[in-house]
Amino acid sequence: MSDVRPPQPGALDQPFWDGLNQQQFLLHRCGICGCHYWPASCCVAHGAAAMAWVPTSGCGEVHTYTIFHRAYTTDMADQVPYTVCVVKLDEGPFFHARLQSGLTPCRGLRVCVDLGAPVIDGVPPPFQIARQLPEK
Amino acid sequence: MRGKFAVAGLGVSQQGVKLGISDLELRRQAVELAIEDAGIERTAIDGYIHAWDTREDLRYLGLSPSFASALFAGGASASMSLLAAAGAIATGQADAVACVFGLAPTSGYVPGREGAKTIGAFGYGYASKAGLIGAASAHALHARWYMDEYGATSADLGAVAVALREHACRRPEALGYGKPFTLADHQTSKMIVDPLRSLDCCRDSDGAVAVIITGAERARELHPRPVYLLGAGYGHNIRNWHNGTVYAHHDDIAPAAAKAFAQAGLTIDDVDVASFYDPFTISVLMQLEAYGFCKPGQAGAFVRDGGIGLGGSIPTNTGGGQLSGFYAAGFTALVEAIRQLRSEAEAGQVKDAEVALVSGHGLNAGVQNTWGHVTLLLGNQS
Numbered sequence: 376m377s378d379v380r381p382p383q384p385g386a387l388d389q390p391f392w393d394g395l396n397q398q399q400f401l402l403h404r405c406g407i408c409g410c411h412y413w414p415a416s417c418c419v420a421h422g423a424a425a426m427a428w429v430p431t432s433g434c435g436e437v438h439t440y441t442i443f444h445r446a447y448t449t450d451m452a453d454q455v456p457y458t459v460c461v462v463k464l465d466e467g468p469f470f471h472a473r474l475q476s477g478l479t480p481c482r483g484l485r486v487c488v489d490l491g492a493p494v495i496d497g498v499p500p501p502f503q504i505a506r507q508l509p510e511k
Numbered sequence: 512m513r514g515k516f517a518v519a520g521l522g523v524s525q526q527g528v529k530l531g532i533s534d535l536e537l538r539r540q541a542v543e544l545a546i547e548d549a550g551i552e553r554t555a556i557d558g559y560i561h562a563w564d565t566r567e568d569l570r571y572l573g574l575s576p577s578f579a580s581a582l583f584a585g586g587a588s589a590s591m592s593l594l595a596a597a598g599a600i601a602t603g604q605a606d607a608v609a610c611v612f613g614l615a616p617t618s619g620y621v622p623g624r625e626g627a628k629t630i631g632a633f634g635y636g637y638a639s640k641a642g643l644i645g646a647a648s649a650h651a652l653h654a655r656w657y658m659d660e661y662g663a664t665s666a667d668l669g670a671v672a673v674a675l676r677e678h679a680c681r682r683p684e685a686l687g688y689g690k691p692f693t694l695a696d697h698q699t700s701k702m703i704v705d706p707l708r709s710l711d712c713c714r715d716s717d718g719a720v721a722v723i724i725t726g727a728e729r730a731r732e733l734h735p736r737p738v739y740l741l742g743a744g745y746g747h748n749i750r751n752w753h754n755g756t757v758y759a760h761h762d763d764i765a766p767a768a769a770k771a772f773a774q775a776g777l778t779i780d781d782v783d784v785a786s787f788y789d790p791f792t793i794s795v796l797m798q799l800e801a802y803g804f805c806k807p808g809q810a811g812a813f814v815r816d817g818g819i820g821l822g823g824s825i826p827t828n829t830g831g832g833q834l835s836g837f838y839a840a841g842f843t844a845l846v847e848a849i850r851q852l853r854s855e856a857e858a859g860q861v862k863d864a865e866v867a868l869v870s871g872h873g874l875n876a877g878v879q880n881t882w883g884h885v886t887l888l889l890g891n892q893s
Contacts, residue, residue, distance in 0.1 A: 388637075414637060419753050439659070439758050441651035442705035447644040456705075459643045461652055461878075463755065471638035471878055482659045498640045 387415040390428040392497060398490040400433030402466055411466035433488035434505055435464035440480040462486055462502055475503040512774045514893030516597040517730035517737040519723050520549025521849050524613065526718030526837035527686065534620040537719035538613035539572050545721035549733045551607060556723070558605030560595055562588035562612040562841070578604060585873025586788050587883035588612070589720075589841025594743055594885075596724035606725060612842050613719025620717075638878045646790060647712050648704040650880045654793035655706055656758035660808070663796070665706055667811025669697035671792040672710045672834060674819050679831025681821075681858040686716060687835030711792040713833040720842035722849070727893055736853040739893045741777065741866070744770030746884040761797035762872050762884035768802055771886040775866075779803050782888075783864040784851045785825050786844035788872035789832040794880075795819070798870060799827070821861065829859040841871040845887075852891040866890045 391414065394401035402411040405418035406425030417423045440460035446452040458474040474480050475489065485505040492500035522544030524537045546553050559576045561567040564583035569576070578599065582592050589612060596608035614620070643649070657663055673694055679687035692710065700709040730737035746763030772778060779802060787798045796810035804825045805813040813819075819827035830836040830847035837843060848867035850856045871885035 439652045439656040441643075441648050441655060441707075442702075443642060443648065444702045444705060451642065454642065457642055459638070459641050459648065461758070467755070469752075469755075469757075469878070471641050471643050473641045482656075499637075501641075 395494045399430045401428040402431045404429045413468040431466050435462040437484040438463040473501040475501045513741050514739050516740045517727045519725045519730040519733040520545040522721040524719040528617045528716050530717040531618050534613050534615045541719035541721035545723050549723045555607050556609050558599050558608030560592045560610045562592040584883040586841045587871035587873035587885045589845050590871035590885035590887045608724045611721045615717035616715045646875045650791040651704040651707045668711050668792040669694045670814040671795045672697050675832050675835045678829050679835035685831040685836040713790045716838045718839050720839050738849050738852045738889050741890045742771040742775030742888040744886045748882045757879045764801040767886040771888050775888040781866050782868045784861045784867045785827040786848040786869045788870050826861045844869050
């Protein structure tokens with residue numbers, strides 16, 4: 376049993392999690408200025424006036440990262456070491472994700488979310504190196 | 512602002528690991544010590560601010576203020592509570608306000624945190640689903656950004672750990688007292704959340720602090736060495752989250768420092784001692800640069816060259832800080848600044864210290880280090 380209770384997806388963000396189950400990576404976008412946000416947000420310039428969930432590429436580059444050598448919960452003991460990277464999505468927002476096991480992180484690494492991976496217990500799929508995608 | 516309000520009393524309970532004393536009892540002890548230090552009648556304490564997110568038990572403290580409230584911005588709560596106290600005095604609601612913090616996490620007493628830990632308490636909790644858990648990892652994201660940006664190394668982080676341990680080894684009340692270590696020890700300490708090693712991280716400890724704030728004139732009547740609020744400024748990292756530079760900012764220091772120095776009528780050159788919020792070694796490097804004590808990317812060399820030592824250009828966290836002193840959230844830095852300005856820092860005393868800079872840093876975000884920030888300038892001349 377875990378000694379830490381993870382957060383449960385909130386109703387405001389439910390469209391994002393539903394999207395993952397349909398192999399879509401949705402972000403919250405302001406229809407007035409085109410700014411993208413994650414998680415559910417109000418636009419810092421236009422409030423809630425025109426926010427909507429829209430499909431996006433699910434790609435970006437590694438902005439920073441940390442490699443866990445310590446398991447902070449008992450059920451993660453068999454997962455270390457693992458890398459959590461902050462991906463600066465092409466649309467602008469930061470997204471925190473597990474880097475696919477075995478990959479070496481570095482700043483600027485182009486990555487995409489593995490939309491083919493199953494979403495289990497609300498855990499977002501890992502990001503993997505964007506081999507097949509052209510450089511921006 | 513400058514010189515209108517002052518610290519008239521300071522109470523610091525025993526600080527240590529597994530003291531086996533409840534947080535409430537520790538706060539009671541700190542309040543008693545502060546009342547004694549200020550030489551004030553306990554019935555004259557007419558305001559109480561609990562710098563944490565739970566209500567206070569005034570019955571057990573034996574206090575009867577006209578107001579009591581909780582104020583919570585994590586490690587920024589300490590300095591914020593002093594400003595809230597000044598506000599209560601300025602608006603005529605109180606004359607003497609006790610600002611109090613006390614936890615005993617290593618003895619199992621953390622109000623409001625009973626039972627299983629909730630990652631949601633850390634803020635934007637979804638990142639924890641990817642395995643980002645705990646304050647160390649959130650700070651590691653800033654450390655990695657900094658190292659990538661400037662070519663800094665683990666040895667630069669280690670220089671901070673060693674310098675603060677040297678400070679602690681002069682101060683018997685510091686938890687690191689009598690336990691010196693070298694850079695080699697740092698470099699072989701266990702990697703926790705790369706790039707942060709075990710000796711890059713502070714440890715929880717038990718303890719309480721109480722600070723009594725009054726108007727300046729009242730403080731002069733009460734205490735032979737009042738410590739004045741000279742200037743203060745707030746910053747919030749949500750601004751940098753929105754503009755995509757949050758990992759380059761340990762805190763949103765620029766606007767806070769600008770306001771604080773303007774209020775105080777001082778510049779960075781006037782600061783005699785720095786008291787940073789330092790849960791991790793990266794915190795000291797990034798703050799030295801953000802305040803302008805050294806140039807961007809140069810903090811590691813600055814620390815290695817003795818810049819933050821007692822004889823350096825800006826003696827920093829002279830009590831050992833959170834890393835090697837004790838962990839009382841934002842009160843760790845505040846306590847040491849007050850001690851320096853009262854000439855009570857014993858073997859760690861900075862000669863003729865007149866102005867201290869205190870930073871507060873709080874509300875672990877779960878996605879970056881923390882959101883809240885306070886810069887406070889304190890002095891022993893009004």
